Amino acid sequence: xxxxxxxxxxxxxxxxxxxxxxxxxxxxxLNINIGSVHIxxxxxxxxxxxxxxxxxxxxxxxxxxxxxxxxxxxxxGALSLSGLLxxxxxxxxxxxxxxxxxxxxxxxxxxxxxxxxLEKIGRVSSITLIIAAFAGSMLSIAFILLxxxxxxxxxxxxxxxxxxxxxxxxxxxxxITFASDSDIINLHGWSLGSxxxxxxxxxxxxxxxxTITSVTIFFLAKPISAFLLGEAYAKSVGVNxxxxxxxLILLSSILSACVTAFAGPISFVGIAVPHLIKRGLKTSKxxxxxxACFIGGSIFCMVCDLIARTAFSPTELNISTVTAIFGAPIxxxxxxxxxKGR
Amino acid sequence: xxxxVKASKLAVGYGGKPLLKDMDFGIEKGEILTLIGPNGxxxxxxxxxxxxxxxxxxxTVYIGENELRSIDYKDMAKKTSVLLTERVRPELMTCYDVVxxxxxxYTGKMGILGREDEKIVLESMEKVGITTLKDMDFxxxxxxxKQRVLLARAICQKPEVLVLDEPTSFLDIKYxxxxxxxxxxxxxxxxxxxxxxxxxxxxxxxxxxxxxxxxGDGILHFGTPEEVFKKDIIMELFDIDKKAFEMYFSKxxxxx
Numbered sequence: 001x002x003x004x005x006x007x008x009x010x011x012x013x014x015x016x017x018x019x020x021x022x023x024x025x026x027x028x029x030l031n032i033n034i035g036s037v038h039i040x041x042x043x044x045x046x047x048x049x050x051x052x053x054x055x056x057x058x059x060x061x062x063x064x065x066x067x068x069x070x071x072x073x074x075x076x077g078a079l080s081l082s083g084l085l086x087x088x089x090x091x092x093x094x095x096x097x098x099x100x101x102x103x104x105x106x107x108x109x110x111x112x113x114x115x116x117x118l119e120k121i122g123r124v125s126s127i128t129l130i131i132a133a134f135a136g137s138m139l140s141i142a143f144i145l146l147x148x149x150x151x152x153x154x155x156x157x158x159x160x161x162x163x164x165x166x167x168x169x170x171x172x173x174x175x176i177t178f179a180s181d182s183d184i185i186n187l188h189g190w191s192l193g194s195x196x197x198x199x200x201x202x203x204x205x206x207x208x209x210x211t212i213t214s215v216t217i218f219f220l221a222k223p224i225s226a227f228l229l230g231e232a233y234a235k236s237v238g239v240n241x242x243x244x245x246x247x248l249i250l251l252s253s254i255l256s257a258c259v260t261a262f263a264g265p266i267s268f269v270g271i272a273v274p275h276l277i278k279r280g281l282k283t284s285k286x287x288x289x290x291x292a293c294f295i296g297g298s299i300f301c302m303v304c305d306l307i308a309r310t311a312f313s314p315t316e317l318n319i320s321t322v323t324a325i326f327g328a329p330i331x332x333x334x335x336x337x338x339x340k341g342r
Numbered sequence: 343x344x345x346x347v348k349a350s351k352l353a354v355g356y357g358g359k360p361l362l363k364d365m366d367f368g369i370e371k372g373e374i375l376t377l378i379g380p381n382g383x384x385x386x387x388x389x390x391x392x393x394x395x396x397x398x399x400x401x402t403v404y405i406g407e408n409e410l411r412s413i414d415y416k417d418m419a420k421k422t423s424v425l426l427t428e429r430v431r432p433e434l435m436t437c438y439d440v441v442x443x444x445x446x447x448y449t450g451k452m453g454i455l456g457r458e459d460e461k462i463v464l465e466s467m468e469k470v471g472i473t474t475l476k477d478m479d480f481x482x483x484x485x486x487x488k489q490r491v492l493l494a495r496a497i498c499q500k501p502e503v504l505v506l507d508e509p510t511s512f513l514d515i516k517y518x519x520x521x522x523x524x525x526x527x528x529x530x531x532x533x534x535x536x537x538x539x540x541x542x543x544x545x546x547x548x549x550x551x552x553x554x555x556x557x558g559d560g561i562l563h564f565g566t567p568e569e570v571f572k573k574d575i576i577m578e579l580f581d582i583d584k585k586a587f588e589m590y591f592s593k594x595x596x597x598x
Contacts, residue, residue, distance in 0.1 A: 091431070093433060219451070219452070221452060221453065222446070222449070222452055222453030225443065225446075225453055226443060226446050228432040228433075228435065228443075229430045229432055229440065229443060230428065230430050232424075232428060233424070233426065233430065233443070235394075235395060235415070236395065236419065236423065236424045236426075237419045237423075237443065237444070237446035237447055237499065238415045238416040238418065238419030238420075238446060238447045239415070239446075240415055278433065278434050279434075282434060283434055283435070283436075283439070284433050284435055285435075285439065287452060287453065287454070
């Protein structure tokens, strides 16, 4: 009986992953294919694999669509994983980088840095932006951790996060309002979230940062699993809680900072995706859920980005507009369920 | 006397302030030590301190040859396991998964269970009588069942010292009795030192080799049930007068 069940579970996991890979490939192809300029499949094939084709089409594929797809995939995965870590850390399924105000903190510091540096030097490197976003994330996290010392109730803590959201957004809006004209266009689009300005250099940087962080998280699956029973039990089986707490928060912040630096704050992915993945897999074992959440986040963001750029083409929607439409209802359902459970 | 777990001049408390001090007690392997005392007397604080969950304020705790402070987390996890009073609510985990977390100190880098580990997990579940709950979602079972799952988790950690904070809460009379026989068996057959706190003094008297009465700023009494279970000690411990006590508890037999 035991064996059978274990096999059933393994089959479920394998099927789930196969399904996700298939979905990933399908959505990638759709994303390359669909756009305001129609390019036939055979032409796309030639452009990608033989690097042949008309200059205009070639540029659209190689310099606009592909980097954007890669960015959505990398950052979507990062966002989902960042949410998962926060949920484990706070032992609450509705924790996430956006709702706790971590994305907004990053947004605020990035906006300040952008405006300041553009005025002084005239340009800002991607690395500077990541560092600024990371500093902002840490600022918000520090505040949330401080609050969590006094507030035991998770729902109240999340209200704290939403307040941080408002404060940071207010500061960001203020900066944008008084920034010089040329900066505003960039800044405004970015502060609402979008993958539209992606280029290969940024994709490369995001890829390196997110890969290193995510692989590290995967190899921490064991202590993370012990954390699922709470800190006291984790400590009793030999996890160095003090170090591990810091590591968990740092890794989560690096991921969400990277997302904010390149695409602006993106809502709900960090909560909705881990939830759907865990329901689908019927487990919360980190060793399985961590990679699944990454792929799930990638798919989710690629789908949302496809919708964002095609639904009202040629006008583009902000990515957060789309993720919120799909993500918010999922979170509401979770809230209702969790209050029933108690 | 050479105890396996030994506290000497121990002071425990929170935030550097001693709640209880000057405590000396200890037990050997194969013995059961029960902490009794009124609510809020600090039984949990003592248990947390001797398992390293909470830093001690002064004095020393020995486990085997070593001082508690010098044992690192990982070795400590192989020596002691705990059942705590705090609620756990892991999402989407089967009871088997929860029990299996007890194998943590023994599994490799990625925490994957080996054949031997799986065997021990199932054995532990069998001992506690929860084999049928194996594939149930931990969130969906009753409090009493949860308590037993967590007990199985503590057992499968294969400790030399088993520490249980109020293990009888949520258990009905049948499982209380089963728990007691299980603890006795663990102590006698597997030579485990069992330390627990109990509210049911009548159980404590039957179960324990040693009793630790906790009250005020330290230990009121430490000794065998025969030494401790005297009317005046128990009445002083729980602040109850003779009349009220005899009304409900006269059936408890005291040693003279």
